Amino acid sequence: MFSKTCEYAIRATIYIASEYKGEEKIGIQDICKNIEAPQHFTAKILQVLSRHDIVSSKKGVHGGFYISEEQRNTKLIDIVFAIDGDHVFTGCALGLKQCSETKPCPIHHKFKPVRESLKKVLQDTTVRELANNIKKGKFVLKALGI
Amino acid sequence: MFSKTCEYAIRATIYIASEYKGEEKIGIQDICKNIEAPQHFTAKILQVLSRHDIVSSKKGVHGGFYISEEQRNTKLIDIVFAIDGDHVFTGCALGLKQCSETKPCPIHHKFKPVRESLKKVLQDTTVRELANNIKKGKFVLKALGI
DNA sequence: GTTCAAACATGATGATTATCATCTTTTAAG
DNA sequence: CTTAAAAGATGATAATCATCATGTTTGAAC
Numbered sequence: 323m324f325s326k327t328c329e330y331a332i333r334a335t336i337y338i339a340s341e342y343k344g345e346e347k348i349g350i351q352d353i354c355k356n357i358e359a360p361q362h363f364t365a366k367i368l369q370v371l372s373r374h375d376i377v378s379s380k381k382g383v384h385g386g387f388y389i390s391e392e393q394r395n396t397k398l399i400d401i402v403f404a405i406d407g408d409h410v411f412t413g414c415a416l417g418l419k420q421c422s423e424t425k426p427c428p429i430h431h432k433f434k435p436v437r438e439s440l441k442k443v444l445q446d447t448t449v450r451e452l453a454n455n456i457k458k459g460k461f462v463l464k465a466l467g468i
Numbered sequence: 469m470f471s472k473t474c475e476y477a478i479r480a481t482i483y484i485a486s487e488y489k490g491e492e493k494i495g496i497q498d499i500c501k502n503i504e505a506p507q508h509f510t511a512k513i514l515q516v517l518s519r520h521d522i523v524s525s526k527k528g529v530h531g532g533f534y535i536s537e538e539q540r541n542t543k544l545i546d547i548v549f550a551i552d553g554d555h556v557f558t559g560c561a562l563g564l565k566q567c568s569e570t571k572p573c574p575i576h577h578k579f580k581p582v583r584e585s586l587k588k589v590l591q592d593t594t595v596r597e598l599a600n601n602i603k604k605g606k607f608v609l610k611a612l613g614i
Numbered sequence: 615g616t617t618c619a620a621a622c623a624t625g626a627t628g629a630t631t632a633t634c635a636t637c638t639t640t641t642a643a644g
Numbered sequence: 645c646t647t648a649a650a651a652g653a654t655g656a657t658a659a660t661c662a663t664c665a666t667g668t669t670t671g672a673a674c
Contacts, residue, residue, distance in 0.1 A: 380620085385670080430607075643648090
């Protein structure tokens, strides 16, 4: 559904939001260990997220990644857009370039509910909400777990 | 959503079903020209579909691809399974290996309607139906069109 | 103002996916 | 039984995506 890049992006963002409490910023090693993602790759992704104002970062000693109250309101759809673009939402399920409402591919209309359902979930879900659920211990972010 | 391989597989199957009328079989060049897909790649895909009993083929002179009445009842989900496997349906949206009902990732439950909606569409749609719609000229299979 | 720990930037490698090429097998027709 | 047209099989190349490595910039602490 999403690229691996996007999966790591979401996991990293949620982890930062669930860990950052306004004090020490979160280091890249901490992040990668806890979401089980490759460090260099994730660092690159976080730079993109930072440029898109989805997370914040600070260089130098005591630097790291963090997230503002404002940024906690980011919706999942914003992350997907920033990383994967609009392909998931607009792209034709059969890969046809000119597929559209007026020139639909054979399954275009049938897929409308799927696309809408996906869009709705991503629109309705904020980083804040997911981070809060993590804190309550209801969910898992690690790839392997215990 | 699907791999390109799977996209070509669906398009090729629908094309064969919309063209085959019980007489001459459909050649690979014909197929590829009309769905705008690379020939060698598509040939390979059709071999897989043939092995999975989704389309039929015959070698030699006057050979080609065709589809039986029985095979026209194939559902899209069968094609997706044959080519991409069950990844789209069971795979975690965040790429977590151990994500499940009991150990859910943060968005596992939220994605349930999306997965179900997707599964429903693929379950409910047969090759026959799509081929008939093509014949009525309602839909397009080519990548670029005229 | 030097040092060191952090993110930032860029390029290189590896893995996976898509595409191409070449040869083999089958089968109808002459 | 030879020929030619078709799919089948296998391996090689290309493109894309994921991952790694190396060096640069920033900024707090001494």
